[in-house]
Amino acid sequence: xxxxxxxxxxRVRGGDAAETELDRLVAWLDERTGLAGVARSALRKVxxxxxxxxLGEVALFCYVVLVATGVFLTFFFAADSRPVTxxxxxxxxxxxxxxxxxxxxxxxxxxxxxxxxxxxxxxxxAVVFVAAIVVHVSRIFxxxxxxRPREVNWLVGFTLLILALLAGFTxxxxxxxxxxxxxxxIAYSVAESIPFIGPWLAYxxxxxxxxxxxxxxxxxxxxIMLIPALMIGGISVHLLILYLQKHTQFAGGRAxxxxxxxxxxxxxQAFRSTGLLILTAAILALVGGLVQINPVWVYGPxxxxxxxxxxxxxxxxGWLEGLLRLGPNWQPTILGxxxxxxxxxxxxxxxxxxxxxxxxxxxxxxISGDHREHHLLQWPWQAPVRLAIGSGILTLFVVLTIAGGNxxxxxxxxxxxxxxxxxxxxxxxxxxxxxxxxxYRLGVERRRRxxxxxxxxx
Amino acid sequence: MSGSAPGRSRVExxxxxxxxxxxxxxxxxxxxxVLGGQTQVEGVLLAIxxxxxxxxxxxxxxxxxxxxxxxxxRHPLEAGPEVPADLEEALAEESGFTRRRFxxxxxxxxxxxxAAALAIPVLSLGPAPGRELFTTAWRPxxxxxxxxxxxVRAGDIPVxxxxxxxxxxxxxxxxxxxxxxxxxxxxxxxxxxRAAWAPDGYVAYSKICTHAGCPVGLYRASERKLICPCHQSxxxxxxxxxPVFGPAGRPLPQLPIHLQPDGTFVADGDFPEPVGPxxxxxxx
Numbered sequence: 073x074x075x076x077x078x079x080x081x082x083r084v085r086g087g088d089a090a091e092t093e094l095d096r097l098v099a100w101l102d103e104r105t106g107l108a109g110v111a112r113s114a115l116r117k118v119x120x121x122x123x124x125x126x127l128g129e130v131a132l133f134c135y136v137v138l139v140a141t142g143v144f145l146t147f148f149f150a151a152d153s154r155p156v157t158x159x160x161x162x163x164x165x166x167x168x169x170x171x172x173x174x175x176x177x178x179x180x181x182x183x184x185x186x187x188x189x190x191x192x193x194x195x196x197x198a199v200v201f202v203a204a205i206v207v208h209v210s211r212i213f214x215x216x217x218x219x220r221p222r223e224v225n226w227l228v229g230f231t232l233l234i235l236a237l238l239a240g241f242t243x244x245x246x247x248x249x250x251x252x253x254x255x256x257x258i259a260y261s262v263a264e265s266i267p268f269i270g271p272w273l274a275y276x277x278x279x280x281x282x283x284x285x286x287x288x289x290x291x292x293x294x295x296i297m298l299i300p301a302l303m304i305g306g307i308s309v310h311l312l313i314l315y316l317q318k319h320t321q322f323a324g325g326r327a328x329x330x331x332x333x334x335x336x337x338x339x340x341q342a343f344r345s346t347g348l349l350i351l352t353a354a355i356l357a358l359v360g361g362l363v364q365i366n367p368v369w370v371y372g373p374x375x376x377x378x379x380x381x382x383x384x385x386x387x388x389x390g391w392l393e394g395l396l397r398l399g400p401n402w403q404p405t406i407l408g409x410x411x412x413x414x415x416x417x418x419x420x421x422x423x424x425x426x427x428x429x430x431x432x433x434x435x436x437x438x439i440s441g442d443h444r445e446h447h448l449l450q451w452p453w454q455a456p457v458r459l460a461i462g463s464g465i466l467t468l469f470v471v472l473t474i475a476g477g478n479x480x481x482x483x484x485x486x487x488x489x490x491x492x493x494x495x496x497x498x499x500x501x502x503x504x505x506x507x508x509x510x511x512y513r514l515g516v517e518r519r520r521r522x523x524x525x526x527x528x529x530x
Numbered sequence: 531m532s533g534s535a536p537g538r539s540r541v542e543x544x545x546x547x548x549x550x551x552x553x554x555x556x557x558x559x560x561x562x563x564v565l566g567g568q569t570q571v572e573g574v575l576l577a578i579x580x581x582x583x584x585x586x587x588x589x590x591x592x593x594x595x596x597x598x599x600x601x602x603x604r605h606p607l608e609a610g611p612e613v614p615a616d617l618e619e620a621l622a623e624e625s626g627f628t629r630r631r632f633x634x635x636x637x638x639x640x641x642x643x644x645a646a647a648l649a650i651p652v653l654s655l656g657p658a659p660g661r662e663l664f665t666t667a668w669r670p671x672x673x674x675x676x677x678x679x680x681x682v683r684a685g686d687i688p689v690x691x692x693x694x695x696x697x698x699x700x701x702x703x704x705x706x707x708x709x710x711x712x713x714x715x716x717x718x719x720x721x722x723x724r725a726a727w728a729p730d731g732y733v734a735y736s737k738i739c740t741h742a743g744c745p746v747g748l749y750r751a752s753e754r755k756l757i758c759p760c761h762q763s764x765x766x767x768x769x770x771x772x773p774v775f776g777p778a779g780r781p782l783p784q785l786p787i788h789l790q791p792d793g794t795f796v797a798d799g800d801f802p803e804p805v806g807p808x809x810x811x812x813x814x
Contacts, residue, residue, distance in 0.1 A: 118602040185567045189576070192569075221607055254744055254760060261742040261807035271663060271809050275656035281663060282743070283704055318604055332602045340597030343587055350584035354577045361573005376704035377677070377694055377737060379747040379759050396742060396777060397761045403779025405813055412808035413779035414742055447604060479762060489762050490775050 115338035120321035124215075127208040129345055132307065133352040134201035138239075141194040142296065148184050150176040151246065151292035153285045162369050170373035173248040173288050177368055193360030198240050200356065202388040205233050213432070213462050215449040217320045219442070223433040225313045230430045232306045235299050237388060242295040244386055247366070248288060253374030254383050257282060258396070262418035267409055283376055323448045332447075382479045394475030395421055398497050425465075453522075456515030464508030471500045541593040548586035555579035664804045664812070666706040666736075668785060672697040674710060674734070674795040683793040684732065687712045690751040694737060697797065705805060707737040707745060708785050710795065711767055713754055720770050720784075727786040732795065734785035735771045738806040739763055741778040756782070779808060 102108035119125075152172035158165045160175070161182050170178070180187035209229060212218050218226040241259070245252040260282045264274040279286035318332050327333045335341055371380050385393055399417030403410065428435070436458065437443055452459045474481060475496045482489040538546075555578040562571050591597070608614075622628045673681045674695040682693055692711040696703050715731035727733070735756070739746050744760035749767075755774065756765040763778035765771040771782035783805050786798035804812045 118600055185563055186569075186572055188569045189572045192573075257744060258742045258760060264807060264809050267810040271659035271811075272656075275659050276652065277656070279656050281705065317607060318602070326601055330604050332604060333599060334602075335597045335599060340591050340595050343591030343595065347584045347586075347588035347591065350580050350587065354580035354584055357573050357580055358577035359573075361570050361577065375702075377702065377707040377745050379745045383744075383760055393761075399777040401763075401773060401777050401779050403808055408813060409810050410808050410812050411810070413777055414807065417777070418742075445607075479759070490764075493762065493776070 114315075115336065115342075117315065117337040118318070118332045118334045119337060119341045120319050120327070120332060120334035122322060124211045125319065126348060127204055127211055129348055130352055131201060131204035131208055133349040134197045134204055134356070135303065135307065136349060137197040137353050137356055138194060138201060139300065141190045141197065142300075144190045145180065145194060146296055148176060148180045148187065149173070149246070149292075151288045152176075153248065153288050158373075165369060165372070168373065171248045171288070173246065174368065174373045177247040177249070181369065189357075189361055192363075192365050193356050194243075195365045196359045196363070197356050198243060199365075199386060199388075200352075202233075202236050202240055202386075205236055206388075209233065210462070210466070214452040214459060215320075215322075216446065216455055216458070217449055218433045219446040220433075220437065221317060221445055222313075222320075223437075225310060225317070226433050227430065228306055228310045228313065230426075232303060232310065234426070235303050235306065239295060239299045239303070240386060240388060242291045242299065244366075244389075245291050246288065246295060247368045248374050249366075249368035250371040250374055250378060250380045251366075251368075251383060253283070253376070254379055255385055255389070256287065257376075258393075261412075262396075262414050265412035265415040266419055267411060267415070270412075283374075318447070320447055320449050322451075327448065329445075329447050382477070384477060384480065387473065390476035391469050391472035392418070392422060392476075394472035394478075394496075397478055398472070398475045398493065398500060453515035453518040456512045456519065459515045460508040460512035463511035464504035467507040468500060468504040471496060471503050475500070539594075541589060545586045545589050545594070548582040548589070551582040552579045552586070555582070662705075663809060665800055666805055667697045667700040667703050668706055668708075668797045668800045669697065670797065670799045672699070672797045674698075674708070674787065674797065675701055677701050681794040682710060684730065684789060684795070685793055687732070689714060689731075690754070692749050695734070695795075705738065708734050709737045709746065709749075709756070709782075710734045710787075711749070711756075713767060717754070717768050719768055724770065724784055724786075726788075727784055727798070729787065729789040729795075732787070732789065733767065734787050734795075734797075735765070735767070735782040736785070736801055736805040737782075739778060740773070740780050740782060740805075740807060741776070743807045746782065 098108060150172045154172050155169050156172050156175050158168045158170045158175055158178060160166070160178050162178060165178070177191075180191055182188070212226070212229070241255070245256050260274050260278055263277060264270045266273060275281075277290075278284050279290070319334070321327045321333060325333060372378075384390075395417035396414060399413060401413055402416070403413045405411075452462075475493070478492050478496060479489055482492045485492070555575050559572060559575045559579065562568060562575060627634055675681050675698045676693060676695060679698075679701040681698065682695055687693055687710065689712050692709050695708050695710045697706050700706055711733055713731050713733065715728070718725070718728055718731060718733065720728060720733070735746075737745050737747075739758040739760065741758065741761055741763045744758050746756045746758045746763075746765065748757040748759055749755070750757060754767045756767055756771065757763070758776070758778070761777055763776035764774050765778070765782050766774045770784060773779070773781060780803075783801040783803045785801055787795050788798060790796055
């Protein structure tokens with residue numbers, strides 16, 4: 073089967089030539105569904121080519137790997153807090169009282185064939201998944217791809233990011249090891265800190281005062297059913313809107329606001345995307361096989377009165393942890409209502425950041441007064457204010473993530489953790505402003521340099 | 531560049547070879563499984579199998595397929611002015627939604643009532659918060675025992691060391707976990723009302739951090755400070771576990787204890803304040 077043959081097939085075989093199996097199958101399906109027309113226009117869909125358009129695809133493919141490895145893991149994992157005695161092949165824990173959940177994770181890691189590989193691929197895929205989403209959303213942000221008419225898909229994508237974070241956190245919490253138990257304890261405290269409804273909320277989510285026996289079962293339902301189901305729905309809507317609106321493209325060549333310049337989905341794009349899916353899986357398999365991640369047998373089972381130090385979450389939770397570490401120790405009681413110290417860094421600031429992020433397309437349209445449709449992308453420097461704000465926010469996340477590992481960093485740098493924390497508190501305010509101003513300056517200069525070159529496309 | 535049947539192009543050979551590598555690596559994976567499995571070898575073989583397949587497919591698409599750059603016109607997204615009006619008519623007029631205001635109002639009432647009724651089962655997810663957030667298992671007369679349930683004795687704890695204790699009968703209890711620390715008695719500067727709670731320099735504080743609830747697991751004996759490993763809240767043992775650094779907003783509650791003639795410790799009651807992270811009505 074060579075290229076010309078494939079490209080020619082519809083024309084050559086459509087006429088009076090002998091019917092092939094494929095022709096018969098297509099005809100059979102079309103007579104019963106009428107989908108051939110839709111399929112034809114889908115296969116002829118034009119996709120512009122730029123490496124940065126692949127970032128979202130990588131995220132999608134990580135999701136595929138997550139589902140595949142996750143289904144494998146569900147066959148062996150037990151979401152059960154009941155205590156059992158560990159009697160598996162890992163000597164240091166033999167005879168230890170562990171939960172059935174931890175026991176099942178130990179079995180996956182040491183006794184199930186390819187179990188550890190699947191577990192590690194799953195965890196690495198989750199880490200890369202969130203990373204790919206973050207880079208993808210940065211691309212969308214800095215190139216202005218969220219502008220009208222794509223505000224709706226920005227909101228869908230935002231929802232998917234939140235779901236990805238929830239999926240990551242619930243999954244991280246399932247093995248019932250010492251590290252995950254600590255993370256849950258903190259999450260409980262943050263939920264509990266909301267004035268008036270906090271204790272109610274924490275009790276409804278966790279089933280009572282921490283730690284509860286119900287929790288693992290609930291997390292499991294969220295992790296393997298509710299969140300993935302919502303994500304499949306969200307991804308479908310995300311792609312459907314992309315399909316209906318057609319892809320954005322960079323200016324240049326024949327590209328205009330009124331057209332899409334690229335290659336047909338079938339066969340080129342479809343093959344390339346399939347190749348990318350398989351390559352994503354290949355890299356995750358390599359990393360999952362060779363680089364250890366979340367060795368729960370090192371942390372040991374969850375014990376409510378023990379804690380591992382240093383305690384580090386997965387990278388995408390690091391900034392929330394950093395917020396808690398840098399947060400002020402203010403705990404006022406106003407008219408008998410105590411505002412817990414974690415409320416500001418644990419609830420208020422993340423809500424503001426996520427909220428601003430979610431409605432950014434509307435904020436920008438309001439400020440710039442630009443409510444026109446845009447299908448041509450901007451280079452980041454073509455919108456210096458946006459560039460400045462985005463760089464500032466990313467810098468804040470970097471500082472907060474560093475703060476989330478301040479104890480490890482303090483040991484590494486041979487400084488007192490107190491001094492490091494005080495420095496980071498200042499940096500959290502100063503660094504985003506400085507980086508934002510520098511980015512603005514660079515953007516303006518670059519834009520001015522571009523403006524000297526006569527432009528054809530006004 | 532296109533390979534007709536007799537003379538296959540070089541690219542075609544490379545792609546074919548890559549697919550062959552995938553098949554071989556797959557077989558190798560099979561052998562590893564049968565021999566008992568080995569995580570690193572499995573990962574590498576799987577990566578080789580998938581990697582050559584992926585590269586092969588991409589090369590096929592890039593070099594063997596004719597994929598010209600084409601231009602597709604965009605069409606306006608909206609359907610035109612008459613369609614939304616039609617849609618509104620179909621939604622509102624034909625169903626009578628706009629005319630039968632009374633019925634629509636009652637329908638909304640019905641749905642609200644039903645939603646309220648259906649929301650009630652959500653409350654089954656957790657009990658109503660009661661006094662358990664304010665209390666622990668500590669009671670007057672309960673002896674201090676270790677995680678193994680054996681009472682701790684004064685002689686077992688050297689100066690500037692500490693042990694995690696629980697009320698007798700509740701070893702391992704999450705909200706009652708307490709640190710019993712021994713410091714030189716003359717160094718203690720407790721509130722006068724609580725000075726008697728630290729017999730011979732043995733002082734007991736809740737082990738649950740008042741910031742985010744982690745067990746306060748680190749003790750810097752040289753400075754007599756307790757440090758929470760989660761967010762580095764630091765508490766001064768000598769002054770009643772007052773927070774001296776980090777995000778904690780109040781001291782670790784102190785447990786009233788006394789020393790018995792046989793060397794064991796007994797609690798004189800529960801903690802005077804709620805343990806652990808704050809919540810809005812903790813002062814009530």
